[in-house]
Amino acid sequence: MAGSINISNEHPKVIHTTCAYCGVGCGIKATVTDKELHLVDIEGRKDHPANLGRLCSKGSALGETVSLENRLLTPFIDEQRVGWDKALDEVANRLKATLDEYGPEAVALYGSGQLLTEDYYVANKLMKGFIGTGNMDTNSRLCMxxxxxxxxxxxxxxxxxxxxxxxxxxxxxxxxxxxxxxxxxxxxxxxxxxxxxxxxxxxxxxxxxxxxxxxxxxxxxxxxxxxxxxxxxxxxxxxxxxxxxxxxxxxxxxxxxxxxxxxxxxxxxxxxxxxxxxxxxxxxxxxxxxxxxxxxxxxxxxxxxxxxxxxxxxxxxxxxxxxxxxxxxxxxxxxxxLTGQPNAMGGREVGGLANQLAAHMEFANAEDIDRVRRFWNAPNIARSPGKTAVDLFNAMDNGEIKFVWIMGTNPVVSMPDANTVISALKKCPTVVVSDCIEKTDTSEFAHIRLPAAGWSEKDGTVTNSERRISRQRALFDLSGESKPDWWIISRVAEKVGFGEAFDYQSSADIFREHAALSAFENNSQGRVRDFNIGAVASISDAEYEALEPFQWPLIKGHKAAQPHTRLFADGGYFTETGRATVVSTEFKVSYHQPNTDYPLLLNTGRVRDHWHTMTRTALSPRLSQHMDEPFVEVHPDDAEKYGLADQALCRLSTAFDSILIRVTVTPSVGKGNVFMPMHWTRQNSKTGHCGVLVKSAVDPWSKQPGCKHTPASIEAVSLQQQAVLLSRQKQCFDRFDYGTEVKFQQGFRYELAGQSIDTTALDIIGSEKERIDYTDPETGSSRSAWFALGQLQALLIVGETLSDSDRSWLQGAFDKEDIPFSERWRLLAGMPPQGEDTGKVICACFGVGEKTICRAIEEEGFSDPAEVGQSLKAGTNCGSCIPEIRKLISQVEDLAINAAS
CATH class of the missing domain: 3.40.228.10 (Dimethylsulfoxide Reductase, domain 2)
Structure with missing residues (x-):
């Protein structure tokens, strides 16, 4: 039948893979129900040692993030869509020209803990082994x-x-x-x-x-x-x-x-x-x-x-x-x-940081350099460490680096002093970005964009925080013209003239070579290296496909190649003496301290349901409801001191930049401190990106930047109008002083603010015949709703304050097929009938709101989160919301006590 969905008669395919998010490395059981439509059911793999069946809210929602929305599916050169041959030729020609004119130190690669180990291995081999520079660093520099x-x-x-x-x-x-x-x-x-x-x-x-x-x-x-x-x-x-x-x-x-x-x-x-x-x-x-x-x-x-x-x-x-x-x-x-990314440790194993070589071998050891040179047959191998993340972008800004290849990461958002990163990318003659996402804050500056495989299409391995190597297996075929990162790197290497060393046909080929290098001369002259997975260096393709999670070291011939759960109980350290060093760590106050101009300390971090720069988690409507806007947490005493109201806008400033952001007043932060999450980007927030505020000072040993300790100032901001717009169509919010996009199931919500709200900047589709408007004579707020055949298309509320409008209920109205005329006016009020208001989402797994939970606690007398879970399911999946449910129980009990007294 024309237009119908083709349901396969085959049984759903069950695939064991690994989660895409933090360094826990949870095992996933993915049941693919439709390969064409990218439909998959996700659950925790009960026999995986990392999670034993558990998944967090982000992992549970992975099936909602594998669509082709915002995917980069073809190569581009200067915004012109091209074929792979032309794109690869362009990368290779620019790379060769840079090497010929400026030498290898003018070339850099910046990778990510989102790369699989096989991708990392090939990238490191190309840069350090054959191009001959140590200038390969990754966002793991910001992490571990x-x-x-x-x-x-x-x-x-x-x-x-x-x-x-x-x-x-x-x-x-x-x-x-x-x-x-x-x-x-x-x-x-x-x-x-x-x-x-x-x-x-x-x-x-x-x-x-x-x-x-x-x-x-x-x-x-x-x-x-x-x-x-x-x-x-x-x-x-x-x-x-x-x-x-x-x-x-x-x-x-x-x-x-x-x-x-x-x-x-x-x-x-x-x-x-x-x-x-x-x-x-x-x-x-x-x-x-x-x-x-x-x-x-x-x-x-x-x-x-x-x-x-x-x-x-x-x-x-x-x-x-x-x-x-x-x-x-x-x-x-x-x-x-506790590692931050799914493969930060895998990247370390293959030498993905600028000061590492490969397989835990070091630039500081001449024998290691020679050993890797001989194994790779790479006469042009780098002899010294390269530039680490902050220095790499500073060198680019200074004109030293002329060619940079950025893979699977978004440094314009995640790096400190992000304005310098932007300046550097603008100046760099060649910026290549390999990513699965079409539009990121970083790809805006790319001369060449290469479509990489996404998480659900990748095949390889990752290593979690406990040294456990797990297989990541593709759930779907490659989308569009996307390719695995290792394939892209290998083809460029071939065009530059290194084809023989990069003749890989599969990720299994690369894994075997990586494992062989880990064991190569790994006991030479009595020097043993910790990383050794030689026992799997000769596995077949079928054995690689079926590879079960294991911890390293896994040494060939050692006790039937049994892995090591723990190390060092009986010594056996990898220092020259075999003894661990108890390091002198004299405390010194060496941080930038608060001062008259910047009297507060800015701390940055993560929220529960989002990941890095939100290119994946922002695709899931339910993950965007718990923390739906960027915010800065301020202690109540500081809020009073600086005249800040909860949920009002403020200007947060450091020596590097200033932004508009919404205030959350909470005793969770100490006096004199403020906290801001790092996830929001220019793709979903006009001013909510914190990287522009953070100083770029680094640790002298690790070269990791200190993102938790930047002197800052804060002041109240009064904008004449605020607005909330809900629309089935995506909108542009650049014209507003403040704007944040929140995805929900049937559309997008925009929180907007400015001295005036120009509604002509909005692209609203709906029938003017079915439009209703209302202006509140007391507050002056205006409200409009657009319908088409009885279905809500858009809703706009403009006024001085909008805190009373129930966003969750308004979003739910877009699910209704035909809204009676009598109910449409209630939408303009922004307030649901009593009992229908759910409040802010607390449990992302099941979409349970704060008011729903509080009513249940009050009516049923619940005193334990488990009781709430039995009634509403909240907290019964990943359990991440249990602390908040406990707080709500305490709040309801306190209100009852106060009312009784």
């Missing part, structure tokens, strides 16, 4: 570089000692600079479940903010931004003073203890450290006592530690406390870095 540097200083290698199961076996879990509930939700749920089974288990959260992670905390230390080293130095000296040092382990397996102790003792007594860190003295003592008296301790950290100009010292201060107590490599113990 401080952990890499810290682990190498301590262990002699970039080795994560433990596994996720240690979080469940521990008697005490310390979470430092990690809002695990939002940023690594599946691990948070594993910790929560373990604590419910063993209530005596202690959880300590160390974070300047009161985050949802504190929902399971026995102790929260809201330390001042940047003082982590001082806190852990105090713990170090406390452990020594109270005879909690494992002297046998220290004597046999470490070095540097005495020097590190002297440095740690300089922080002073408890009173001095408590004042320095901004925490209660009793709480600080309690933390040290618990750590000292608990044998099984895991300390886990993420960006709050890494994204700092002292990030490497912070990492080593944490690691030191585990080394001196021998709490490493044993069940339920150890330092555990």
């Amino acid at each position: 570089a401080s952990t890499v540097a810290g682990q190498k200083r301590a262990f002699g290698s970039d080795t994560v000692p433990g596994s996720y199961e240690d979080l469940e076996l521990a008697d005490m879990v310390v979470l430092v600079g990690a809002n695990t509930a939002w940023c690594h939700p599946v691990l948070f749920q594993r910790i929560r479940a373990a604590k419910e089974q063993r209530p005596e288990m202690k959880v300590v959260v160390i974070d300047p903010r009161v985050t949802d992670t504190c929902d399971i905390a026995d102790l929260h230390l809201p330390l001042k931004s940047g003082t982590d080293t001082a806190l852990f130095n105090k713990l170090f000296s406390y452990l020594q003073k109270h005879n909690k040092v494992d002297t046998a382990y220290v004597d046999q397996h470490t070095q540097g203890f005495e020097e590190a102790l002297k440095a740690a003792e300089k922080v002073g007594d408890f009173s001095a450290v408590a004042e320095l860190c901004g925490v209660e003295k009793t709480a600080l003592k309690q933390f040290c006592q618990w750590f000292a008296d608990t044998d099984k301790v895991v300390t886990a950290w993420s960006q709050g530690v890494n994204q700092s100009v002292a990030g490497t010292d912070k990492v080593n201060a944490i690691v030191n406390c585990h080394l001196i107590t021998g709490r490493i490599g044993k069940p339920g113990t150890g330092p555990l870095s």
Whole structure:
């Protein structure tokens, strides 16, 4: 029948793959129900060791993000659509011309933890092995570089000692600079479940903010931004003073203890450290006592530690406390870095950072350089590290880099001092962008755009935070003319003249070579490298296709090639002496401090339901409802001081730029601090991108920028009019002073503000015959609704304040096929009938709103989130909203108590 959907008679295809988001590396069971329409059901893979069936809200919604919306499907040269041959010729010719005129140091590649290991491997081989420059860095520099540097200083290698199961076996879990509930939700749920089974288990959260992670905390230390080293130095000296040092382990397996102790003792007594860190003295003592008296301790950290100009010292201060107590490599113990991206560790394995070579080999070791040169047969191999992210774009801005290839990342949004990144890209003679997304803030500056495969079309491997390598398998065929990143790189390499070394036919070919390099001379002259997966270097294509998750090292011939769950319990470090180094980490106040012009400190981070620059998560309507606009969190005292009202607009400024943004007044941030999420871009917000505000100062060891600590100022802004527009059609909001786009199921919502709202700038489709208008004589607000055959097409409300309009209910009106005339006027009021108002979405998995939850709590007398879940399903999937449900229970109970009194 013409126009009907062709339903296949075949059984749905079930594919095991890996999640596209954070470094937890959750296994996914994907059931493809229609390959042509890109329809797939997503659920957690119950036998995957990382998640055991759990998925967070983002992972659960992956099936809603695999459409062809905003996909780049053909190559472009200067906005002209071209074929692959012409596009590849253009890249190769520009690359050769740059090399001929300026040499290899004028070329750079900037990659991403979104690349698969096979993509990363080929890119690194081309740049460092054959072009001959170390100028390949990635957005992992913004993520985990401080952990890499810290682990190498301590262990002699970039080795994560433990596994996720240690979080469940521990008697005490310390979470430092990690809002695990939002940023690594599946691990948070594993910790929560373990604590419910063993209530005596202690959880300590160390974070300047009161985050949802504190929902399971026995102790929260809201330390001042940047003082982590001082806190852990105090713990170090406390452990020594109270005879909690494992002297046998220290004597046999470490070095540097005495020097590190002297440095740690300089922080002073408890009173001095408590004042320095901004925490209660009793709480600080309690933390040290618990750590000292608990044998099984895991300390886990993420960006709050890494994204700092002292990030490497912070990492080593944490690691030191585990080394001196021998709490490493044993069940339920150890330092555990929580990686930010799905393949940040895979990129590290193949040398994806500018200061790495390949397979955990180093530029600092001449034998390593020669070893990789011989393995690759690459006479032009780079001999020294290249420029890291911040320096790379600064060099581009200074005219040193003439050709840059950006793969799978959006540095115009994610990099600090983003205006310099924009300036650099404008000046660079050749900017090549490989991406699956057609329009990003970065691709705007591309001379050549190459369509890369998206997550659901990629085939290869990724490595998660516990050294576990998992297969990512394609759910669909390649869309349009898109190609795998490794294919694109290989074809350019061939055209430049390196074809023999890049004659790959599949991702399996690359994986085998990568595994072989990891084992190549990996015990030469007694020097053993930590990364070794030689046991899978000779697997067949079929074995690669069926490859199950495993942890490295996986060494050929060692105990039937059994993987290592934990490392270092009996020493065996990868330093020259075989001993771990207890690193001296003297605390110094080296951060840019608040001043008269910028009296606040800006912290940046993530929200629960969005990922990086939202190119994927913004495609899912339900993921856009919980936090629907960019915002800045401000403490109530600071809000009063600066005349800021909750949900009003303000101007947030630093020495680098200023933006308009909406205020959220909350005691979750400390006085003198403000917090802003990093996800919103110019594609979905006029002024909500924080990268332009953040300073670009970097850690001297890791070269990772400190994105958590920028002096800032804030002031109230009064714009004459605000508007909310709901439309089935996408709108342009550039003409407004403030504009943010929020996708919902049937269209788009726009939050707008300006001195005046010019409705002629809006492209509204609807029947003028079915248009209704209303102007409120008291407030002067105007309201218009457009219909076509009874169906709502657009709704516009303009006024001084719009906080009373129920957005969720208005969005739901677009689902109705025919709205009776009597109900249309209610839409103009923006307020639903009593009982139909759902409020802001709290549970993204099931779309349950705040008011719905509060009514159920009040009417049914619920006192536990589990009861809410049984009634409304909220919190029963990924569990990320449980902390908010608990808060709502407390609020309803407080209101009832106040009403009774």
